[in-house]
Amino acid sequence: MSLFHGYETESFYDEMFEAPGTPRPHYQKLYTRLRDMSAEDFRKRTQLADRALIQQGITFAVYGDEKGTEKPFPFDLLPRIIPAREWEFLERGLKQRLTALNLFLHDIYHDQKILNDGVVPRELVVGAVNYRPQFRYADPPGGIYVHICGSDLIRDVDGTYRVLEDNLRTPSGVSYVLENRIILTRTFPSLFRDLAVRPVDHYTTQLLANLCELAPAGREANPNVVLLTPGVYNSAYFEHSFLAQQLGIELVEGRDLFCDDNIVYMKTTRGPQRVDVIYRRVDDDFLDPLTFRSDSVLGVSGLVNAYRAGNVALANSIGTGVADDKVIYAYVPRIIEYYLGEKALIQNVDTYLASNPQDYKYILENLDKLVVKAANESGGYGMLMGPQATQQKREEFAEQIKANPRNYIAQPLISLSRAPAFVENHCEGRHIDLRPYLLFGKESITLIPGALTRVALRKGSYVVNSSQGGGSKDTWVLANEPHPLSQTMGGMSQTMGEGTMMQSLPQSTNPNPTLEQGGAQ
Amino acid sequence: MLSRDADACFWIGRYVERAEATARMVDVHYHAALESGLPGIEGADSPMRWDSLLAISHTAEEFYKHYDVYSDRNFLHHFAFDTENPNSILVSWSRARENARSIREQIASEMWEAINISYLQFRDWDVDRILAEGPHAFFNRVKNASHLFQGILNRTLLMSETRDWLDIGRFLERGDQTARLLDVKYHDLLPAYQEEDAESVEPLGVGSTMDMHGWIAVLKSVSAFEMYRKIYRGGILPASVVDFLVLHPQFPASVNHCVKRVEGCLKRISGNSSSAPSTEPERVVGRLVADLTYSRPEEIILEGLHEFLDGVQVRCIEIGNAITRTYLSY
Numbered sequence: 001m002s003l004f005h006g007y008e009t010e011s012f013y014d015e016m017f018e019a020p021g022t023p024r025p026h027y028q029k030l031y032t033r034l035r036d037m038s039a040e041d042f043r044k045r046t047q048l049a050d051r052a053l054i055q056q057g058i059t060f061a062v063y064g065d066e067k068g069t070e071k072p073f074p075f076d077l078l079p080r081i082i083p084a085r086e087w088e089f090l091e092r093g094l095k096q097r098l099t100a101l102n103l104f105l106h107d108i109y110h111d112q113k114i115l116n117d118g119v120v121p122r123e124l125v126v127g128a129v130n131y132r133p134q135f136r137y138a139d140p141p142g143g144i145y146v147h148i149c150g151s152d153l154i155r156d157v158d159g160t161y162r163v164l165e166d167n168l169r170t171p172s173g174v175s176y177v178l179e180n181r182i183i184l185t186r187t188f189p190s191l192f193r194d195l196a197v198r199p200v201d202h203y204t205t206q207l208l209a210n211l212c213e214l215a216p217a218g219r220e221a222n223p224n225v226v227l228l229t230p231g232v233y234n235s236a237y238f239e240h241s242f243l244a245q246q247l248g249i250e251l252v253e254g255r256d257l258f259c260d261d262n263i264v265y266m267k268t269t270r271g272p273q274r275v276d277v278i279y280r281r282v283d284d285d286f287l288d289p290l291t292f293r294s295d296s297v298l299g300v301s302g303l304v305n306a307y308r309a310g311n312v313a314l315a316n317s318i319g320t321g322v323a324d325d326k327v328i329y330a331y332v333p334r335i336i337e338y339y340l341g342e343k344a345l346i347q348n349v350d351t352y353l354a355s356n357p358q359d360y361k362y363i364l365e366n367l368d369k370l371v372v373k374a375a376n377e378s379g380g381y382g383m384l385m386g387p388q389a390t391q392q393k394r395e396e397f398a399e400q401i402k403a404n405p406r407n408y409i410a411q412p413l414i415s416l417s418r419a420p421a422f423v424e425n426h427c428e429g430r431h432i433d434l435r436p437y438l439l440f441g442k443e444s445i446t447l448i449p450g451a452l453t454r455v456a457l458r459k460g461s462y463v464v465n466s467s468q469g470g471g472s473k474d475t476w477v478l479a480n481e482p483h484p485l486s487q488t489m490g491g492m493s494q495t496m497g498e499g500t501m502m503q504s505l506p507q508s509t510n511p512n513p514t515l516e517q518g519g520a521q
Numbered sequence: 522m523l524s525r526d527a528d529a530c531f532w533i534g535r536y537v538e539r540a541e542a543t544a545r546m547v548d549v550h551y552h553a554a555l556e557s558g559l560p561g562i563e564g565a566d567s568p569m570r571w572d573s574l575l576a577i578s579h580t581a582e583e584f585y586k587h588y589d590v591y592s593d594r595n596f597l598h599h600f601a602f603d604t605e606n607p608n609s610i611l612v613s614w615s616r617a618r619e620n621a622r623s624i625r626e627q628i629a630s631e632m633w634e635a636i637n638i639s640y641l642q643f644r645d646w647d648v649d650r651i652l653a654e655g656p657h658a659f660f661n662r663v664k665n666a667s668h669l670f671q672g673i674l675n676r677t678l679l680m681s682e683t684r685d686w687l688d689i690g691r692f693l694e695r696g697d698q699t700a701r702l703l704d705v706k707y708h709d710l711l712p713a714y715q716e717e718d719a720e721s722v723e724p725l726g727v728g729s730t731m732d733m734h735g736w737i738a739v740l741k742s743v744s745a746f747e748m749y750r751k752i753y754r755g756g757i758l759p760a761s762v763v764d765f766l767v768l769h770p771q772f773p774a775s776v777n778h779c780v781k782r783v784e785g786c787l788k789r790i791s792g793n794s795s796s797a798p799s800t801e802p803e804r805v806v807g808r809l810v811a812d813l814t815y816s817r818p819e820e821i822i823l824e825g826l827h828e829f830l831d832g833v834q835v836r837c838i839e840i841g842n843a844i845t846r847t848y849l850s851y
Contacts, residue, residue: 056630057622057637232623245626256525267524269682269790269848 130321534690696779
């Protein structure tokens, strides 16, 4: 039985299929390759991939299990494919957004023109949990605040891309982009060749180059770059360790570092050694007990002063969280217009602010239709899925909103697009999102042509976070638009190469080449 | 090198070595007892000499706290899997693994994967499976896992400080384990000689069949039997065994060899090419090396092997402490 037998697109935007049995042009080759694969064969490939993950220790511990069972992070072998033209659009839109948000951060930590002009209400910024007044008038190297950005995008029921939220602090997940790719190139090598999938493995090279650029004056020749992790018990520890290894830099914890006379050192077996650039994966709050939370044992006393003095660089900078606040999010289109004089290319999701009296009323009256989010939570916590929640849960949230309107926003429930995922012995549609990664260097912004596609593996679920049962998919960005003629030729050579000449016949007599061409957007 | 990473390497070396030592020891003694010709009784009179194994691993207290029955099954579980036993194979290996996880960016991915895959395999075993497939199948697997790890280490890791720290952990642990093994087993085997003639050194060479068997087991448990044969033509004599396991500079598990290796690593780390010590750890190690280099086995036995070996163990602890103070947590 075919993997896609009985596959339904239902009322959602499906990434792979225009209609049941009719793949979109950029998925045609994948479809042809998989159509006749047995579920058994596919499951075997999945198990091989899982075993590779377990052996490499890319796993999470199942809490409360005495035998210490570890499971690989859920991973769906079916890739998500993004055609070249769509990606080009996303690239322009994401770079525009990041440029504007960086200007916004520079402004609010300096002259605050945007607040003086009343474009963003002052109280929303200075009242934000992640606004850091201690850091005003400090000058990060090159004026860059957000060196690594991993914003979340979704597609609605029409297939329109929208930004769901910005992640400007310490976005995680890029290690899965790189690891997933390695697994997929082993699983479907011929498809990579035929589809011209753009590579992603230059991510760490670009990141290292950008980090080295940040070194303080006089230290540029051979800067000591380190990655600061909260430690082995952090859920993203695998990623920290993986990145440090790929970047060839030391992985340090707060207890490995100390400051003396505004210089940061690490403790080595040959005595203290100066640190120039810190790629930190520790939140602002825990970075420096002298400046922020005094109970933090993860940070380094005196780090913020060393940073202000220009003796060490941090990526990302301090205080960036104010710009990915879910309330400020609603103002991002206005922020883009204010600084760049352009309309936002990628739209936001419609957002109601509980701090706005009209919206406040609307939110409380329509809790059963809305998704409510706390302004500063992440990982799918502090969230109410109105349509699916119990009456009691909705009432609890109503109370919380009334108590602290500034802290809540609401959005209509978006019917996230779906992509096929392998479930038991066939494919079913599951909701997905998209997290691309941008690197902001002194010369330019780089968008890595690939992304983390997170998938809500539970049937009907909209929550893609790994802490809530989400998995991931490899994301293929194509170098060229699919073309009906070359596509058929490529398909033929592929199927012949694998010794199954019969399969090339139905494809080479594809009845609908024009329809497919029209379908590409 | 980051002090915390050096510390992790040191402990990976120690824990992998400890798991291997425990596996060898239990394996050899289990099988030696089967061949001893004594009836296979369980309980305190078991020929397995489980009590001496408890003494070597310093875990008698843990054992009697958790088990009522003195049975092969309980002892095998205690040494192989018990999470209450801080020196069980599974506990040692999982600690090596956690340390390796914390520095996996420092070591080759194959090294981490070797530790991780072995851990996952050990966890698939339990006492029932050991008794069904034979203890040797399991303990040999542990030994091979340690060898695989060391082989990958030798083949992939830079000739760098990382390697020196792994080696310091490995050799310090190995030397310490050899000293402990000999200390306890000598105590077990000793009475036979004392009864015959407590005054003379001569009886040290004369053993009953059973004692001979015990000494062979001691040699086998550190894979020393065949190498011993190549060097000593006079048969299995306790003085020769002591010479080989404690003083011989070329046998890889002898205390002397192990401590010398530690000294070499420490000097490479500090960049000291002179014969005089440049750091406290070098001084403590150097002194022990000198004692082991210039001692004779007969005088060690006459002055009391137990006292001597006890002193060696205390000094191994001192070396560890000096290293920690100087390099790892200053």
